[in-house]
Amino acid sequence: MAVSVMQVYKNLPGLNCGKCGEDSCMSFAVKLLHGEGKLEQCSPILNSGYTTKKKELEEIISGLGKAEKTGLIIHEKFCSGCGNCVIACPVSAMADPGAMGGKGPKSRDLVFRVINGKVKIVDISRCRRTGEDKRCRICVDVCPTKAIEFV
Ligand code: SF4
Ligand code: SF4
């Protein structure tokens, strides 16, 4: 599920106090979304009254931070752990042909695997998008909860 600026904004305190160096919470939300600011710059959110919002923002931001080499982002909070992406990823099929039959690949030479009910990146450098095939998006298409996206 793509993260929108509103998702970030609605979890900020909404005080428009400027302590983060921005004129408004909305402009700080835009900065966070683009990875240009640190959540700690908003000192009010460190107050106990904003614990839930802070946690929510940390989850959103940690997901954004994973979008490095390939642009792949996994939003763990949306992941049901179904394993569709692991099985459908062509890298899994190459590493373990058994994966094509719908079984979890035994190899560790994968892009990701499901650990404790959540998909985790094992080795992003194996993703086809780091090489020739920038168009591969099979994992995104097979995810029923829209937990994977590319930016
Ligand atoms: S410091 Fe926090 S509450 Fe104040 S304007 Fe920035 S984001 Fe909004
Ligand atoms: S983009 Fe393709 S190669 Fe990369 S993780 Fe997804 S399915 Fe696998």
Ligand code: SF4
């Ligand atoms: S397909 Fe989606 S919900 Fe299923 S394990 Fe992968 S990321 Fe999680």
